[in-house]
Amino acid sequence: METLNISELAQNKLILLFIIKGADNLFTEEELTSFILEREILNFFLFKQYISELLESNFIIFDSKNNYHITEDGKNALELFIENIPVEIKDKIIPSIMLFKRNKTSEKxxxxxxxxxxxxxxxxxxxxxxxxxxxxxxxxxxxxxxxxxxxxxxxxxxxxxxxxxxxxxxx
Structure with missing residues (x-):
């Protein structure tokens, strides 16, 4: 099994915060899981671990519609450390987030x-x-x-x- 250093762990959590914030809190658990796995951003087990830790640390929450929301603490952490997400990763993720948002909002x-x-x-x-x-x-x-x-x-x-x-x- 692959071991990750502290920097990679933090970066992966920041990527999740970046995705949730970028999608304007529109992701359900199933949609976010699919989004992450289809793009091979993280494996399933690491994704679930990071989401659990982000929920426990109150960086993200669930709303009544079971959508993930980034909290003020999550926004602050992302703002402080966003430069730790490589540009290549952001460039790969942003178009997918925009497409997801467009599809999700057009449905509604x-x-x-x-x-x-x-x-x-x-x-x-x-x-x-x-x-x-x-x-x-x-x-x-x-x-x-x-x-x-x-x-x-x-x-x-x-x-x-x-x-x-x-x-x-x-x-």
């Missing part, structure tokens, strides 16, 4: 649903979220269920176009 940012009220009318609710904020929330009455389904599907497939068309309408 486009919401569409429809319902029928007590008078047999159909309504479509379309929402765009950016971070935790609604940037668009629109409810429309539509003639029938098929039309409601079509609007929901079109909105999910082209949310940016939809949003820009509305903004341009008021311009």
């Amino acid at each position: 940012s486009v919401l569409s649903s429809y319902y029928k009220d007590e008078f047999e009318r159909f309504f479509v609710n379309l929402t765009l979220k950016e971070s935790e904020n609604d940037i668009l929330n629109l409810t429309l009455e539509v003639p029938n269920e098929d039309y409601a389904k079509s609007i929901c599907e079109n909105f999910k497939n082209n949310p940016d176009d939809f949003y820009l068309n509305i903004i341009n309408y008021f311009d």
